[in-house]
Amino acid sequence: MAIFLDKNSKVIVQGITGREGAFHTQRMLAYGTNIVGGVTPGKGGTTIESGQPVFNTVKDAVDGTGATHSIIFVPPFAGADALWEAHDAGIALAVCITEGIPAHDMLRVVATTSGMRIIGGNCPGLISPGKSLVGIMPGHIFKEGNVGMISRSGTLTYEIVDGLTRAGFGQSTCVGIGGDPIIGTTFVDCLRAFASDPETTALVVAGEIGGSDEEDAAAFIKEHIADKPVVAFIGGRSAPKGKRLGHAGAIISGNTGTPESKVKAFGEAGVPVADRPSDIPRLLAERLKPVPA
Amino acid sequence: MKLMEYQGKDLFRRVGIPTPNGVFATTADDVKAFIREHPGSWVLKSQVMMGGRGKAGGIKFADDAQQGETLARELIGKVLKSVQNPDGEEVKSLLVEEKVDIASEAYVSIAIDRTAKQPVVLVTAQGGMDVEEVAEHDPDAIKKYWIDPARGYSPFIGRRLAFDAKLPEGFRKAFPAVLGALYTLFMDYGANLVEINPLVLTKDGRVIASDAKVDLDDNGLYKHPDVAAWNSESPADEDQAAAVAIGLGMSNYAKLDGTIGVIANGAGLGMGTMDAIRNAGGEAANFLDIGGGAQADLVKKSYDLVTSDPKVKAMFINIFGGITRGDQVARGIVEALKGGDVREVPLVVRLTGTNAEEGRRILDEAGFVPVETMDEGAARAVALAAGSK
Numbered sequence: 001m002a003i004f005l006d007k008n009s010k011v012i013v014q015g016i017t018g019r020e021g022a023f024h025t026q027r028m029l030a031y032g033t034n035i036v037g038g039v040t041p042g043k044g045g046t047t048i049e050s051g052q053p054v055f056n057t058v059k060d061a062v063d064g065t066g067a068t069h070s071i072i073f074v075p076p077f078a079g080a081d082a083l084w085e086a087h088d089a090g091i092a093l094a095v096c097i098t099e100g101i102p103a104h105d106m107l108r109v110v111a112t113t114s115g116m117r118i119i120g121g122n123c124p125g126l127i128s129p130g131k132s133l134v135g136i137m138p139g140h141i142f143k144e145g146n147v148g149m150i151s152r153s154g155t156l157t158y159e160i161v162d163g164l165t166r167a168g169f170g171q172s173t174c175v176g177i178g179g180d181p182i183i184g185t186t187f188v189d190c191l192r193a194f195a196s197d198p199e200t201t202a203l204v205v206a207g208e209i210g211g212s213d214e215e216d217a218a219a220f221i222k223e224h225i226a227d228k229p230v231v232a233f234i235g236g237r238s239a240p241k242g243k244r245l246g247h248a249g250a251i252i253s254g255n256t257g258t259p260e261s262k263v264k265a266f267g268e269a270g271v272p273v274a275d276r277p278s279d280i281p282r283l284l285a286e287r288l289k290p291v292p293a
Numbered sequence: 294m295k296l297m298e299y300q301g302k303d304l305f306r307r308v309g310i311p312t313p314n315g316v317f318a319t320t321a322d323d324v325k326a327f328i329r330e331h332p333g334s335w336v337l338k339s340q341v342m343m344g345g346r347g348k349a350g351g352i353k354f355a356d357d358a359q360q361g362e363t364l365a366r367e368l369i370g371k372v373l374k375s376v377q378n379p380d381g382e383e384v385k386s387l388l389v390e391e392k393v394d395i396a397s398e399a400y401v402s403i404a405i406d407r408t409a410k411q412p413v414v415l416v417t418a419q420g421g422m423d424v425e426e427v428a429e430h431d432p433d434a435i436k437k438y439w440i441d442p443a444r445g446y447s448p449f450i451g452r453r454l455a456f457d458a459k460l461p462e463g464f465r466k467a468f469p470a471v472l473g474a475l476y477t478l479f480m481d482y483g484a485n486l487v488e489i490n491p492l493v494l495t496k497d498g499r500v501i502a503s504d505a506k507v508d509l510d511d512n513g514l515y516k517h518p519d520v521a522a523w524n525s526e527s528p529a530d531e532d533q534a535a536a537v538a539i540g541l542g543m544s545n546y547a548k549l550d551g552t553i554g555v556i557a558n559g560a561g562l563g564m565g566t567m568d569a570i571r572n573a574g575g576e577a578a579n580f581l582d583i584g585g586g587a588q589a590d591l592v593k594k595s596y597d598l599v600t601s602d603p604k605v606k607a608m609f610i611n612i613f614g615g616i617t618r619g620d621q622v623a624r625g626i627v628e629a630l631k632g633g634d635v636r637e638v639p640l641v642v643r644l645t646g647t648n649a650e651e652g653r654r655i656l657d658e659a660g661f662v663p664v665e666t667m668d669e670g671a672a673r674a675v676a677l678a679a680g681s682k
Contacts, residue, residue: 102516208564235564243549
């Protein structure tokens, strides 16, 4: 089953002929993603080398292909416009890879795109291993399985997934929700979807300093997820206050966003917080042990 | 990008928020000339980023040009220290402002509520003091309102907050317009935070922003090139300036207090690397995210930037290849070190992911020993830093 994305999801690429868009389109096709076309204004009517049609507008692409999913590779200034265009054309789920979209553009977008799920911006995307990849993740480190994985980061996700796969824990779906302050889909949104996914039997939540998304996730787990063991990780625990570390959202301001608060919240929800990514498979194995296979 | 008070007030005036009369000055002569032309009582306010500037002696009062000049000479070049900023900050400029007769002081701010994904307005009648202190001692005195960005601001929000927060009657007429202008500034200039503390009601019935605290979202600065230029004129954050100078994103580099240099690809991995170093008993000297698809040239510049900190005694380069190709990174590292014009420190390289095998081979041939895991790399770097001079 997986969440948000399965083998049949029809995907278009906004910015399919751009450098990044073209590169990742081929990677996604190689992974088996059902990419049915793409959008580049002015190049409508052509096809890319691998045969997928290019459209001038998202509306044309949706009308022509029946796409439900879109992945967005556009410059930051065009991010909000691309998301609105996807929403207007009836896209159900848009993955926004673009880094650097102004937070206030995202405030407006999030408030005006009800009905469309947005993953990101500033995210590595979404993968349901063995089924489909709508993102920029290196597909080969993932393995089909039952661990649901949610993360605010890109490369740290790969680090953790690599460890999970090596330890024999495959993944049902992995969602990189993005490192910006205002993102479309939060940990809680993902947890809610994972909670009702029968294929997902355990969860890994990889958060980081800044904001209170992890605290909200912990509260949700405490209330709603009793039957699926969860292991958490918090990146940036050694970070000083007031320094913004790479992600626009990764900053401890005042008493908000501290690792202590996040570790405490997970503790209260009965979720162990791994000190290092390499501890995650062991903690997961311990939590899964009492459950008969 | 955090703005100085005088810059924040510049934006206030653009959107129509009243500010005290005054002038921005960088020399004592400017202050003297201004007061000579505009006789009266003036306040000299040191333009610094740090909090607690009043207590640190950064605000002075002058009644004539001579006194203004003397006080300005004292202030400009002085290093102010406060509890919040024990290292101190040098005063490079002053804001000379009219001394207003205060009848009452309120507080108003707008910030991004990340969970609600909406701007949140905070108002209290207890202005002039630290709002976090008010939140602690009298939380009910702070009234909040979340503005739906799809609808935007409407004056009823200001009216309601003024009544709910029990602002003195004199504020009521002006407040909805002030808050509306503040919301315009918040959205149009892309602010993480706009704060007026205090918003002053004068004895003659005016409502003026006596101070201005504005923090702008770096990602939105391109919309206002004139404002973005303020940052290069006076880089408030040396780390940001250093990052931009070598072609990194503004927040991709931060100098820290430890001895182990860090270069990682990706913000999350960079933070994870810092944590791994602490777990291994050391401390990171910096955070540096070289981003995806890092080229040799950027790796070299990043290496040079990190090792320019004399505290750095070992370097840990941690690359998990997703988009970034391991062989490119390896070539970058070799190139960065073969030039001879670099500061050589013990170097631990962890390389995995796309093309990592070729990358490790390149590093091997160049005489480096790459490590397999992040934990191993952190432990090696900590040991090497302890062993080196």
